[in-house]
Amino acid sequence: MAVILDLLDTSIRLLYEEKAIHSNGFVFNTGNEFIFGEVAEKNYRTQPREVNNKFWWQLGTESLQLSFGPARHTADLVHQHLLSLSQDASESNEIALAVSGSMSKEQLSLLLGIIEQCPMTALGIIHRSALLAANVSTHTSILHLELQLHQAMIVELERRDDSFSVTGSSVIPGMGWLQLKERYASVIAANFINQTRFDPRKQAHTDQLLYDQMPILINELFEHDEAICEIQGHVARLCSTDMQHITDELIIRVRGIHQDLDQRAVLLETPTSTLPGINQIPNIISSGILRPSLIETIKLDPNSPRLIKTAPCATAPMKKTSKSIDEKLPKKNRPTHWMDEHFTAHPLGDGIISDNIRLHCIEEDWFASQANQLTCNSNPVSNQALMPGDRLQFNDEVVVLINLRADS
Numbered sequence: 001m002a003v004i005l006d007l008l009d010t011s012i013r014l015l016y017e018e019k020a021i022h023s024n025g026f027v028f029n030t031g032n033e034f035i036f037g038e039v040a041e042k043n044y045r046t047q048p049r050e051v052n053n054k055f056w057w058q059l060g061t062e063s064l065q066l067s068f069g070p071a072r073h074t075a076d077l078v079h080q081h082l083l084s085l086s087q088d089a090s091e092s093n094e095i096a097l098a099v100s101g102s103m104s105k106e107q108l109s110l111l112l113g114i115i116e117q118c119p120m121t122a123l124g125i126i127h128r129s130a131l132l133a134a135n136v137s138t139h140t141s142i143l144h145l146e147l148q149l150h151q152a153m154i155v156e157l158e159r160r161d162d163s164f165s166v167t168g169s170s171v172i173p174g175m176g177w178l179q180l181k182e183r184y185a186s187v188i189a190a191n192f193i194n195q196t197r198f199d200p201r202k203q204a205h206t207d208q209l210l211y212d213q214m215p216i217l218i219n220e221l222f223e224h225d226e227a228i229c230e231i232q233g234h235v236a237r238l239c240s241t242d243m244q245h246i247t248d249e250l251i252i253r254v255r256g257i258h259q260d261l262d263q264r265a266v267l268l269e270t271p272t273s274t275l276p277g278i279n280q281i282p283n284i285i286s287s288g289i290l291r292p293s294l295i296e297t298i299k300l301d302p303n304s305p306r307l308i309k310t311a312p313c314a315t316a317p318m319k320k321t322s323k324s325i326d327e328k329l330p331k332k333n334r335p336t337h338w339m340d341e342h343f344t345a346h347p348l349g350d351g352i353i354s355d356n357i358r359l360h361c362i363e364e365d366w367f368a369s370q371a372n373q374l375t376c377n378s379n380p381v382s383n384q385a386l387m388p389g390d391r392l393q394f395n396d397e398v399v400v401l402i403n404l405r406a407d408s
Contacts, residue, residue: 002292005085005120006098006128007111009056009149010177010271011378014085014095017292018403019389021088022377025056025149027077029069034080038378038393045208052077053178057150059107075110082118094121096295098128099307100146101169102153112305124300128290129155130311133164133267135289141167142285143258144267150176154254157267166309170257175250177271181214183246188217188229191236198234206231215271216372218243219380222274230372240276247277270379335366335388335401345404356394359386366401368392 006013009025028040029050044051052068055077064073071077086093097115099108108125115122129144136142142164144155152172157164188210189201200206209231220227221240229236255261265283272278273286297312337345338353348366351359358369365385368374374381374394388403 002295003095004098004131004290004292004295005095006290007056007103008100008128008146009053010147012056012081012085013290014088015290015292016389018387020377020387021085021389022391023081023085024378025081026051026053027055027081031069034069034071034077034084036081036084042208042212045211046204053149055081057148059103059110061110075114078111079114079117082114082120086119093119094123096123096292096298096300097125098131098290099125100148100153101127101129101155101166102148102151102171105307108307121302122305123295123302124298124305125307126295126298126311127155127166127307127309129157129169129267130164130166130309131290131294132269132287133157134294134311134313135287135291136265136267136285138265138285140265142265142267143254143261145254145272146269147175147177147180147272149178152176152250152253154257160310163310163312172250172253172257175253180246180250180275181211181218184214184218184243185210187242187246188236188238191238191242192229192231192234195236196234198231200231200234213373215375215378215380218271218276219274219382221276222278243276247275247280250275251278251281270382274380334364335386335390335403337402337404338392338399339402340399345402348401353392353399354394354397356397357392357399 004015006015011022011024014021023037024041026037026040026044028035028043040051055074058074059078061073061075064071112122129146132144133142139159141158144157146153146155152175154170154172155166156168158167185201189199192198192200200210213229217227217229217238221238221243225240227238229238258264262282265285266281267285267287269288291314294311294314298308335348337347339345348359351361351366353359356371357374359366360369367383367385368376368381370381371394374392377391386401388401390401392399
């Protein structure tokens, strides 16, 4: 079974054909153990000295400037993060690494050494931009705008026959997901002060509440002109136009590297594809798909791993989502039950899981109903059909969608 370990620090993912395990690049030092992912991020504002979100970006063996539990360097934290992911994975331990082009040769070599100390076997290393591009239906060269936690990256991909190859890349410092959210938070806080005289950033607890809502608010302001943010009974009205300048700055930085941006197809992932005002880029291709099945078409040598920058195009275009194709999807790809924190499975029934988590069914596919603070796999709820393995969360309430079927 092909498995991809997608190493983008906004969401480290283990991708199987029918499920995905997500954990973003945050670690929380409780004093007794390291906790990774969403729980760590929810302590980012309240206990900043006990949270680290740079260990993937700064992967290395240099001593940490500030002590962080038993970790000596960022490589220790990456090792612990991979171990935590492997504990959640119950299937094949043979994986293909999908890495960002910003990782140096030294970091890739170190990463392979770390994986040797984990219950995983690296089959090879593939440039993740090439894998993403392999799913798009365009026959022209494209740009991939990758949003990491601490920087952005623009990758050039050339269509050659039936494959996409990486031909160049440029880092855009200071324009990572965390920096963008910081700027969005400043605008939202200013609206609170102007409208209610309440400053959510004055206290760490309310600053964290604002930070937790950020992905959903950004998504709402992408889809609508206005949104409402509520924190401890204080309500502020937000306008997408207030956020426009933040995305404008990102686009200006990209255009400074590629003056022909308006004539190029640009590949975006979530959350980049939902930034308010991002659709002023004329030709956007949205994709968040890394298909494990593609790995079988790439020649990988576990004995001599090297960074592969070319990926063959998928036989089926990514955007083919018509009714006729949807009807041909095997039922095993649709969730039938949800699992609670005690690992008990419950039928989806009418889709009402709780007051805060509700699903609706359209032509046998399940979709999550929009709600403030509801996320799917740590991202804002989208209009995509839900799949087995998807993780829905509302504050501390978490459910996982699964498929239970009788064996034929």
